Amino acid sequence: MPDTERRATKQRRAVEQVLRETDDFISAQALHARLREQGDTVGLATVYRTLNAMAEDERVDMLRVDDGEARYRLCASDDHHHHLVCRECGRTVEIEGPAVESWADTVAAQHGFRDVSHTLEVFGTCAKH
Amino acid sequence: MPDTERRATKQRRAVEQVLRETDDFISAQALHARLREQGDTVGLATVYRTLNAMAEDERVDMLRVDDGEARYRLCASDDHHHHLVCRECGRTVEIEGPAVESWADTVAAQHGFRDVSHTLEVFGTCAKH
DNA sequence: CTCTCTGCAAAACATTTGCAGTCGG
DNA sequence: CCGACTGCAAATGTTTTGCAGAGAG
Secondary structure, three states: OOOOOOOOOHHHHHHHHHHHHOOOOEEHHHHHHHHHHOOOOOOHHHHHHHHHHHHHOOOEEEEEOOOOOEEEEEOOOOOOOEEEEEOOOOOEEEEOOHHHHHHHHHHHHHOOOEEEEEEEEEEEEOOOO | OOOOOOOOOHHHHHHHHHHHHOOOOEEHHHHHHHHHHOOOOOOHHHHHHHHHHHHHOOOEEEEEOOOOOEEEEEOOOOOOOEEEEEOOOOOEEEEOOHHHHHHHHHHHHHOOOEEEEEEEEEEEEOOOO
């Protein structure tokens, strides 16, 4: 239902502000916790409703991780990047793979798939471990 | 805990048999339903436990779809591969990206990461949808 | 026999929804 | 004002877990 009117409220502004300050994908639960930390009292349900609305309007990207939590991030209109994560300490480095992007699109198209998207995460043990 | 002993039971054989007959990824719930259909009475919890054990032993691939259900499938081949998954019907095509493999290793090494592994899934809408 | 496995029901999660009251435009 | 928005609590849906009994080796 993209045609519904959408009002600008205090809690929506709060959610968007946290998203703006967060580079990586963040879960609804974590976002809600961060809001409480900084004093904003926004209901968890409202966080979910806001995130869903934004996803519907394509203002955030949503992806699922293996632990079952959905994670959200403001649509970076600029570049799409991936992450290199240390499996020991969680340290994260943003990486780019231009070749991967086009490769994924090409292969998908060859198999007749449209609206292609992909998830790519690289794991390793960083120098400190 | 990959070192735990693993016994061969009737219900595990039943789960594996369904997996063997299924080409695409299937959810635990759907697998459980299929078992009941064909007369096997296996508890839902057992299906989950079996699937988790197999995933831990790397005998099945597990992936999450946007609706929040995890889907499982027997590892088809021994070499490392990726998947192109239809987000509408779950139809899956195995794809290979030799360039991606080496790219991931290289980038990770540049950042001082060792023991590199990665996950890559491509999603799209297949020709039938 | 000895442990692992199973079933069932309850618990633990993430996420959604019903409703009465609130508030933006 | 009016209808969209919010908070809370209750409802959902998936997956996990505790525990007593069953069964593989």
